[in-house]
Amino acid sequence: xxxxxxxxxxxxxxxxxxxxxxxxxxxxxxxxxxxxxxxxxxxxxxxxxxxxxxxxxxxxxxxxxxxxxxxxxxxxxxxxxxxxxxxxxxxxxxxxxxxxxxxxxxxxxxxxxxxxxxxxxxxxxxxxxxxxxxxxxxxxxxxxxxxxxxxxxxxxxxxxxxxxxxxxxxxxxxxxxxxxxxxxxxxxxxxxxxxxxxxxxxxxxxxxxxxxxxxxxxxxxxxxxxxxxxxxxxxxxxxxxxxxxxxxxxxxxxxxxxxxxxxxxxxxxxxxxxxxxxxxxx
Amino acid sequence: xxxxxxxxxxxxxxxxxxxxxxxxxxxxxxxxxxxxxxxxxxxxxxxxxxxxxxxxxxxxxxxxxxxxxxxxxxxxxxxxxxxxxxxxxxxxxxxxxxxxxxxxxxxxxxxxxxxxxxxxxxxxxxxxxxxxxxxxxxxxxxxxxxxxxxxxxxxxxxxxxxx
Numbered sequence: 001x002x003x004x005x006x007x008x009x010x011x012x013x014x015x016x017x018x019x020x021x022x023x024x025x026x027x028x029x030x031x032x033x034x035x036x037x038x039x040x041x042x043x044x045x046x047x048x049x050x051x052x053x054x055x056x057x058x059x060x061x062x063x064x065x066x067x068x069x070x071x072x073x074x075x076x077x078x079x080x081x082x083x084x085x086x087x088x089x090x091x092x093x094x095x096x097x098x099x100x101x102x103x104x105x106x107x108x109x110x111x112x113x114x115x116x117x118x119x120x121x122x123x124x125x126x127x128x129x130x131x132x133x134x135x136x137x138x139x140x141x142x143x144x145x146x147x148x149x150x151x152x153x154x155x156x157x158x159x160x161x162x163x164x165x166x167x168x169x170x171x172x173x174x175x176x177x178x179x180x181x182x183x184x185x186x187x188x189x190x191x192x193x194x195x196x197x198x199x200x201x202x203x204x205x206x207x208x209x210x211x212x213x214x215x216x217x218x219x220x221x222x223x224x225x226x227x228x229x230x231x232x233x234x235x236x237x238x239x240x241x242x243x244x245x246x247x248x249x250x251x252x253x254x255x256x257x258x259x260x261x262x263x264x265x266x267x268x269x270x271x272x273x274x275x276x277x278x279x280x281x282x
Numbered sequence: 283x284x285x286x287x288x289x290x291x292x293x294x295x296x297x298x299x300x301x302x303x304x305x306x307x308x309x310x311x312x313x314x315x316x317x318x319x320x321x322x323x324x325x326x327x328x329x330x331x332x333x334x335x336x337x338x339x340x341x342x343x344x345x346x347x348x349x350x351x352x353x354x355x356x357x358x359x360x361x362x363x364x365x366x367x368x369x370x371x372x373x374x375x376x377x378x379x380x381x382x383x384x385x386x387x388x389x390x391x392x393x394x395x396x397x398x399x400x401x402x403x404x405x406x407x408x409x410x411x412x413x414x415x416x417x418x419x420x421x422x423x424x425x426x427x428x429x430x431x432x433x434x435x436x437x438x439x440x441x442x443x444x445x
Contacts, residue, residue, distance in 0.1 A: 006288050006305035006351045028352075035308070035347050036329040048305075052352055101417030102395065103335055103344045187330075188416060 005047040018049045020139040020162030029112030072111025072165040091177035091195050095122040111165040120189035124219035128211035129195035132170045138163030154218045175199030176280025180269040190214030192265035196273040200281045205229045215262035234278040243270040290354040295363025303350040310334040312350035321361035321390045332418035335391035342398035361390035376431035384422030405436045
């Protein structure tokens with residue numbers, strides 16, 4: 001039997017206070033990591049601070065500067081179904097539609113998924129490629145952290161005790177984006193996932209961001225691939241050559257796939273994701 | 283340790299339930315052990331098998347991944363709340379017609395999941411139905427007959443099209 005305690009926060013301020021002042025407190029969003037085995041058995045006597053009753057944390061809308069602002073309690077299904085995301089950030093819609101199964105997507109949240117930072121999460125790679133900013137609120141106030149700085153290691157993030165993700169802001173900068181996934185057929189997690197964002201200048205690659213998840217210890221930018229693509233005409237040959245720049249990473253190995261296999265998947269999915277991002281950028 | 287109950291008010295199969303629940307109690311255990319609604323099954327407890335799938339505010343949910351306390355203020359529907367007396371829903375009748383049941387353990391979860399699908403898309407094709415079954419594992423292997431049953435509902439619905 002679990003010894004956990006439960007408190008439903010009525011406001012963001014109350015949640016932050018509870019998390020900062022209660023020993024062993026954990027934020028409860030969609031619950032699809034915290035409440036499932038094996039994590040559930042490890043909760044001990046933690047106090048779960050439920051964020052589900054806080055109003056206004058699942059809005060999606062544009063900021064005055066033209067970024068898309070997505071509330072942290074937005075469900076994965078809502079990301080996949082949102083018309084603005086489908087039109088302006090197709091990599092995010094594609095990744096969201098491939099997370100887990102329908103019931104997971106119905107209840108798991110963007111913020112919960114990012115705070116968990118599972119090494120096989122689909123969304124982390126997308127937020128790296130789309131240059132997302134995560135807005136956080138904690139006992140010392142609010143701050144914004146770029147996705148690159150938010151993800152600090154396997155299941156490790158820049159979040160401090162008592163700090164919550166309130167929303168994610170993604171700049172709408174034109175160009176095209178895409179997400180490619182090779183999923184484990186039973187767990188439905190990404191053995192390898194690659195997100196790409198490309199903008200073109202006079203038919204050549206201008207700004208370009210590519211990130212991988214599932215294949216490495218944690219989601220990471222493929223800066224070698226990005227550098228190899230910059231300034232190039234994005235022909236199939238140039239994209240294939242650039243994908244080789246992913247080979248130098250430290251890839252994960254486990255019973256589901258060797259490091260060599262995941263390296264191969266990464267090169268193939270880089271080509272597919274970049275090719276589709278370029279098509280959308282034209 | 284003194285147990286601190288959490289007061290909850292929710293609607294289960296159209297009936298209001300006001301009670302106090304232990305903070306650790308999962309929704310599936312509340313439905314089965316507290317309310318006696320044993321139609322909802324416990325399978326894997328890891329969120330993969332879908333035997334515990336129910337509807338919360340009409341949206342399919344795995345009740346092993348939710349605390350009873352979190353259901354406060356929500357409308358819960360289990361397999362016991364689907365039929366009106368002895369009149370099965372069109373989906374239940376189609377499961378009967380197409381024999382989309384073998385041992386029956388996954389059936390309450392599949393009914394909840396497919397009810398959600400048909401609310402979103404009254405005419406899903408076979409590929410869409412199969413994809414929506416990602417969250418339900420059936421060890422007897424009735425998947426093909428579930429596809430046939432859901433297609434029957436789509437085809438018999440007013441304005442329903444064939445494939």
